[in-house]
Amino acid sequence: MARHVVAASSEIAPGDRKLVDAGGRAIVIFNLGGEFFALANRCPHQAGELHKGKLCGLVRSPEPGVYEYTREGEMIRCPWHSWEFDVRTGKSWCDPARIRTRRYDVKVEHGADLVEGPYVAETFKVAIENDYLVIDV
Amino acid sequence: MTRESLHPDPERATNRLCVIDCDIHPKTSMEDLKPFMARHWWDTLDTFGARPRHGFASGFPYPKAQPQAARRDSWPPSGGLPGSDLKFMRDQLLDFYDLDYGIMNFLSPTGQGFQNSDLSVAMAYAANEAARVRWTGPEKRLKASIVVPYEDGEESAKEITRLAGMPDYVQVQMLSRTSELAGKKRYWPIYEAASAHGLPVSFHVFGYSGWPSTSGGWASYYIEEMAEHCTSCQSLLASLVIEGVFERFPRLKVVLIEAGFAWLPALAYRLDRNWLRLRAETPHLKRRPSEYIREHVFVTTQPMEEPEKPEHLMDVLDWIGFDRILFATDYPHWDFDDPRHALPAALTPSQRRMILSENARKLYGFP
Amino acid sequence: MIAAIMPSTAVKPALETPLNAIDCDVHPNVPNLRALIPYMEPYWRDSIVDRGIDAIDSASYPPNSPLTARADWRDADKRVATRVEDVQKHVFDGLGADIAILNSLYGVQLVLNEDMARAFTRALNDWVRAEWLDRDPRLRASIILPMHNVEHAVDELERCAGDHRFVQAMMLVGGETPLGRRHYWPIYERLEKLGLPLGVHAGSSYRNPVTSLGWPSYYMEDYTAQAQGFQSQLTSLITEGVFAHCPGLKVVLMESGVTWLPGFMWRLQKFWRGLRFETPWVDRPPMDIVRDNVRLTMQPLDAPDDPEIVARLIDHFNSDDMLLFASDYPHWQFDGAAAMPAGISAALARKIKVDNPLATYPRLRETTA
Numbered sequence: 001m002a003r004h005v006v007a008a009s010s011e012i013a014p015g016d017r018k019l020v021d022a023g024g025r026a027i028v029i030f031n032l033g034g035e036f037f038a039l040a041n042r043c044p045h046q047a048g049e050l051h052k053g054k055l056c057g058l059v060r061s062p063e064p065g066v067y068e069y070t071r072e073g074e075m076i077r078c079p080w081h082s083w084e085f086d087v088r089t090g091k092s093w094c095d096p097a098r099i100r101t102r103r104y105d106v107k108v109e110h111g112a113d114l115v116e117g118p119y120v121a122e123t124f125k126v127a128i129e130n131d132y133l134v135i136d137v
Numbered sequence: 138m139t140r141e142s143l144h145p146d147p148e149r150a151t152n153r154l155c156v157i158d159c160d161i162h163p164k165t166s167m168e169d170l171k172p173f174m175a176r177h178w179w180d181t182l183d184t185f186g187a188r189p190r191h192g193f194a195s196g197f198p199y200p201k202a203q204p205q206a207a208r209r210d211s212w213p214p215s216g217g218l219p220g221s222d223l224k225f226m227r228d229q230l231l232d233f234y235d236l237d238y239g240i241m242n243f244l245s246p247t248g249q250g251f252q253n254s255d256l257s258v259a260m261a262y263a264a265n266e267a268a269r270v271r272w273t274g275p276e277k278r279l280k281a282s283i284v285v286p287y288e289d290g291e292e293s294a295k296e297i298t299r300l301a302g303m304p305d306y307v308q309v310q311m312l313s314r315t316s317e318l319a320g321k322k323r324y325w326p327i328y329e330a331a332s333a334h335g336l337p338v339s340f341h342v343f344g345y346s347g348w349p350s351t352s353g354g355w356a357s358y359y360i361e362e363m364a365e366h367c368t369s370c371q372s373l374l375a376s377l378v379i380e381g382v383f384e385r386f387p388r389l390k391v392v393l394i395e396a397g398f399a400w401l402p403a404l405a406y407r408l409d410r411n412w413l414r415l416r417a418e419t420p421h422l423k424r425r426p427s428e429y430i431r432e433h434v435f436v437t438t439q440p441m442e443e444p445e446k447p448e449h450l451m452d453v454l455d456w457i458g459f460d461r462i463l464f465a466t467d468y469p470h471w472d473f474d475d476p477r478h479a480l481p482a483a484l485t486p487s488q489r490r491m492i493l494s495e496n497a498r499k500l501y502g503f504p
Numbered sequence: 505m506i507a508a509i510m511p512s513t514a515v516k517p518a519l520e521t522p523l524n525a526i527d528c529d530v531h532p533n534v535p536n537l538r539a540l541i542p543y544m545e546p547y548w549r550d551s552i553v554d555r556g557i558d559a560i561d562s563a564s565y566p567p568n569s570p571l572t573a574r575a576d577w578r579d580a581d582k583r584v585a586t587r588v589e590d591v592q593k594h595v596f597d598g599l600g601a602d603i604a605i606l607n608s609l610y611g612v613q614l615v616l617n618e619d620m621a622r623a624f625t626r627a628l629n630d631w632v633r634a635e636w637l638d639r640d641p642r643l644r645a646s647i648i649l650p651m652h653n654v655e656h657a658v659d660e661l662e663r664c665a666g667d668h669r670f671v672q673a674m675m676l677v678g679g680e681t682p683l684g685r686r687h688y689w690p691i692y693e694r695l696e697k698l699g700l701p702l703g704v705h706a707g708s709s710y711r712n713p714v715t716s717l718g719w720p721s722y723y724m725e726d727y728t729a730q731a732q733g734f735q736s737q738l739t740s741l742i743t744e745g746v747f748a749h750c751p752g753l754k755v756v757l758m759e760s761g762v763t764w765l766p767g768f769m770w771r772l773q774k775f776w777r778g779l780r781f782e783t784p785w786v787d788r789p790p791m792d793i794v795r796d797n798v799r800l801t802m803q804p805l806d807a808p809d810d811p812e813i814v815a816r817l818i819d820h821f822n823s824d825d826m827l828l829f830a831s832d833y834p835h836w837q838f839d840g841a842a843a844m845p846a847g848i849s850a851a852l853a854r855k856i857k858v859d860n861p862l863a864t865y866p867r868l869r870e871t872t873a
């Protein structure tokens with residue numbers, strides 16, 4: 001397992017997402033109100049690219065005609081067939097037990113700590129004064 | 138962009154696997170049509186609107202699930218609507234999947250099914266002219282369907298005859314929701330002209346018949362409209378068979394596009410049973426309904442049905458006949474199927490090749 | 505004043521032997537409208553005579569069509585299934601059924617005047633009770649609902665439900681508005697409370713053309729189109745949330761084939777995965793809902809004769825619980841006594857003939873335990 005420094009945390013604003021490369025893996029990182037989540041970019045259905053999807057809320061219904069709309073911006077709808085995935089877990093809404101996209105741990109680390117450690121930052125320079133997103137793969 | 142192997146198992150993918158996409162939706166704009174329309178007609182459109190057989194002056198009775206019903210990644214970086222930019226279409230589809238050919242079906246603006254049939258005639262002409270200028274001229278892999286103003290059978294036949302000799306056009310395009318069932322005599326001039334020129338007639342789902350969306354009245358939701366396409370296609374096909382269209386036009390080939398196909402065996406069994414009991418009513422039918430279907434009807438794959446057990450889909454493909462099934466992506470629409478991932482893994486290499494390209498190559502006479 | 509139908513004393517028939525088969529779709533024919541006159545209030549009784557209303561047979565079953573009655577089940581005068589003796593002879597003796605559920609297809613649901621429709625429907629239900637149920641303890645029936653007025657439908661349900669020989673309520677697949685629409689829900693709520701399944705039968709009230717592309721030329725198209733009507737109605741019941749609102753409601757789809765169901769559900773279920781946000785009350789896969797709440801009578805099956813293909817078609821359901829035995833007497837779906845198609849295993853046949861009907865119709869269990 002390797003830890004990859006994939007982006008400066010300032011690159012992804014709250015509500016935004018970014019496609020990154022971690023050791024050849026396409027991973028999409030989401031910023032939900034300051035918390036970062038990382039999912040495999042590949043939709044488990046037919047491989048639509050999740051980073052091109054739409055972030056929506058979760059709609060549920062206790063009774064026909066009643067729309068409970070919560071967790072705005074926390075579900076990513078695949079850009080192709082619109083299956084919904086929970087950004088926090090990678091689980092699909094339609095079949096959470098069997099259909100999910102891989103979730104990765106993502107941490108925010110200080111540049112000062114990173115310049116020392118056994119990290120891989122292939123694509124850009126790490127500056128000690130910034131914060132960075134680090135993914136385990 | 139890199140091209141991944143088109144075969145799910147790279148070990149077995151020794152050769153390039155050819156793909157012919159039988160359902161692409163390029164977006165031609167109203168501006169593209171204008172040079173080919175009399176001033177009166179665009180003034181009419183401007184002043185009174187298109188007036189399809191539904192009540193919305195703009196928009197649709199069933200709002201789509203995403204803008205333009207498009208893949209969210211299909212909006213061209215150059216601006217414009219999904220499917221409107223040839224370069225981007227090459228990047229995302231033609232070159233990306235290295236298509237041999239792509240067959241274009243035009244959904245709008247085409248004027249098909251409008252209440253004012255003369256407007257449909259004028260727009261179909263313009264859409265067909267624009268197809269050459271915008272698409273088949275600059276991109277030889279793209280082939281066009283001839284848009285016909287199908288509610289006027291005679292005018293449709295004229296349009297077919299006008300264009301049939303040109304290599305740009307490979308089939309005649311109707312929509313599934315005609316104002317009457319497709320087997321009715323008013324549409325026969327279309328079948329006559331198409332089969333005289335050796336062109337298949339396609340029915341692409343959608344359009345507005347003017348009738349309620351189900352035989353039990355108007356459905357409420359877009360998901361119902363989507364599900365309904367296969368029920369209206371069943372009625373459409375039953376009509377073609379029972380009215381004797383295939384008896385009358387023995388060379389006619391019909392392609393049902395985007396209606397799925399898992400319904401077809403059950404319908405054929407049902408028709409055969411009913412015909413055995415009720416044949417006194419239709420002496421013009423000389424064979425079992427399923428025989429006409431087997432001989433004359435092709436289906437496109439997209440949107441692929443996805444059963445709980447994938448092997449069940451193999452049964453259905455087998456019952457329909459592997460030589461009757463044509464691969465389609467439906468690019469750039471949201472229910473797009475990817476040729477690398479959509480087909481069942483259990484297909485043999487030769488079945489896969491038939492569906493991905495060889496059946497279409499034969500049907501449309503591609504080299 | 506229309507009397508409520510009281511529980512019948514004949515409700516405990518002698519059925520102590522193990523059951524052989526429960527026939528879930530048998531059609532008693534009203535010989536003509538005059539037969540219902542004894543069951544009508546004076547105003548309607550006189551209206552029929554004064555206005556010369558003499559026929560309300562449905563075009564869904566042209567009386568002389570070969571499909572409407574199997575030739576060897578017709579009398580010399582072409583009459584068929586108009587008397588209890590006909591069902592006794594052909595269904596009980598001929599096919600070996602020991603219980604039969606009567607589903608009248610008389611054209612009461614076509615009547616456009618809603619008060620007349622109510623009066624005729626009441627008379628029909630009373631006629632079935634008096635002339636059929638009272639004459640053979642093996643008979644059960646569906647309460648026919650006057651569907652274009654929901655209050656009338658609920659009233660009729662309440663009026664008849666006390667008699668437990670009525671084991672379900674029935675409407676036609678082709679109605680005025682899709683069956684999932686919320687204005688129908690008082691009917692479904694009541695049915696769920698009563699433990700009565702909703703039977704949806706082939707046929708139309710002809711408020712809409714029988715296809716979504718208009719009126720066909722041939723009767724064969726009309727009859728074929730009933731299966732498409734069921735696909736639409738099943739979609740409506742699911743997407744509108746009837747089963748979310750009434751999770752205990754069972755719906756029995758009658759007489760339009762069964763083999764269309766798996767393939768149709770594959771399509772609906774695929775779309776649901778991407779479009780479920782439009783109807784968020786559909787919170788589980790539609791096929792799971794169908795397996796829990798929907799049953800189908802098995803004639804016609806709409807399959808070829810090849811038993812191997814039949815077996816594979818049945819396998820596509822991923823369920824042994826969904827099919828109910830039915831002859832569809834007197835309609836012509838099979839020849840001889842072969843109501844059970846080849847290709848169905850003996851164990852499954854047993855479920856289809858007895859266990860599944862008993863599980864579907866709680867009231868059948870009251871008299872057969």
Ligand code: FES
Pocket residue numbers: 043044045046047048078079080081082083
């Ligand atoms: S590819 Fe993502 S939902 Fe189909």
